[in-house]
Amino acid sequence: MLSVAILLGSIALFILSYFTYASWIGKKFDIDDGKHTPAKTKYDGVDFVPTHKFVLLGHHFASIAGVGPIIGPILGAQFGYLPVLLWIVVGSIFFGAVQDFTSLILSVRHHGRTIGGILESLIGRTGKRVFLVFTWFTLILVIGVFSIVIANTFISTPQAGTSSIIFIFLAVAFGYLLYVRKLPMIPLTLLFVVLLFLSIWIGMLFPVAFSYRTWIILLLVYVAVASVTPIWILLQPRDYLNSFLLYALLGIGIFGILFYRPGVHLDAFTGIYAPNLGYIFPILFVTVACGAISGFHSIVASGSSSKQVDKESDAQFVGYGGMLIEAVLAIVALTTAFMMMKGQYMSLVRNPAEIFALGFASFFGAMGFPSEAGKTFASLAIASFALTTLDTATRLGRYTMQEFFEGSSRPAAKFLMNRYAATVITVLGACLFVFNRQGTMSIWPMFGSANQMLAALALIAVTIYLAKRSIGNLFVKIPAVFMFFVTATAITLQMIDSFRKGNIILSVIALVLLLTSLYIPFLYVAGHKDTGS
DSSP: OHHHHHHHHHHHHHHHHHHTHHHHHHHHTTOOTTSOOHHHHTOOSSSOOOBOHHHHHHHHHHHHHTTHHHHHHHHHGGGOHHHHHHHHHHHIIIIIHHHHHHHHHHHHHTTTOOHHHHHHHHHOHHHHHHHHHHHHHHHHHHHHHHHHHHHHHHHHOHHHHHHHHHHHHHHHHHHIIIIISOOOHHHHHHHHHHHHHHHHHHHHHSOOOOOHHHHHHHHHHHHHHHHHSOTTTTHHHHHHHHHHHHHHHHHHHHHHHHHHOOOOOSOSOOOSEETTTEEHHHHHHHHSGGGTOOHHHHHHHHHTGGGTBSSTTHHIIIIIHHHHHHHHHHHHHHHHHHTSOHHHHHHHTTOHHHHHHHHHHHHHHHTTSOHHHHHHHHHHHHHHHHHHHHHHHHHHHHHHHHHHTTTOOSHHHHHHHSHHHHHHHHHHHHHHHHTOTTOGGGTHHHHHHHHHHHHHHHHHHHHHHHHHTTOOOHHHHHHHHHHHHHHHHHHHHHHHHHHHTTOHHHHHHHHHHHHHHHHHHHHHHHTHHHHTO
């Protein structure tokens, strides 16, 4: 019954925070639906498109969720389930959801610009460019990590490859029928959700088997195309449809826990050191990652979602609400870890996706369905979530490079601002990792650290914005300071560790990330008197 109490208690706290704390934050920003959003004032049919809040939530949620809230909590449980649980609940309510909501509304107020672009108006062009350099390097880490995860998943579960290919064609058809043919959204959604789950069945019947290199090439070509096509024809509808797969996974997980009522077999706390991870500070906070707070969310919110917000009040629903849904997924993932016996958990901990899939096999069995179907469904879902993060990260990498060279009249800058050139360079940057057969685990810790530093820098940007307007900002300043020191420590440790292991590429990237991240608060402190904070 403890597992049921953990789940229901967490959900209750999330709902309470949405209607109280999130509403209080909205008042801080004076949310006004009478103001026109960038989706309307800058409508271009490619990036800026007014979108119904439920469709936008689907795109936003599918983009931010990925496999982070699944892998992170399962890995973090090596410290015991209690520290992970507390960080998921406290972190998501007071850190992650705050970052997502404030980043989204801040971008809406700045014509859909990314956090980096917003920093230019707050601390100058140098601050903007430094942040964008940090962001771009983080995004190629994201593309590298998730490309490897997806390719390996398609190899181990070929059914996922078939289903993912079908998903892409379904998304194009959905976007065409919704936006060009103007068919009603609800019946169209019902039809395509059925087709989506039908494609999973087809994938099981006709698995596609390719080599690692072939899958990597196909994935990189796909994300390059997805980065430059109009958002309404592929990225948005695919994320929207995939969100129903994610909702199904989440619903099955919740009902599975309620039906199965799994026991808690892992220790509540194992100590401040875990052999496979390191010391609980700072490692726990960068390992759990998306389950509590993730800088990637602020890039999605300010880089893509803000360009689709129909009215300002939708920002709370999409930003704060989307993060809380992801936190529930993290609780479900943690449950699949602590329901295992310690010996089994430790033997599988290097493959968190397997732990998650086995947990769902138990949930399916408890509800009267074949256990193997549950395991297959979970594996397919993980691959789909990773793919949504992958194509969104590539598009955001393109935005970041274009914004870095914005305003420059040099021919080279104009070339690099071209969406095709910016996309190709971003994809080539990711190739540094995807063809490095050292594996995902060599990149994941650095990805986690860079990801959390992005969150700290995004919160710093919001802090400066509020300070310039003499609005109380402790609700963002405290999370910003905490996350900055946590992740600066983690990046430093990762840099030293990579250098000792002879991984020069990761060592250099860690150094770039550390120096650029330190420069942002330096500019903030230097301009302290001007901000009035």
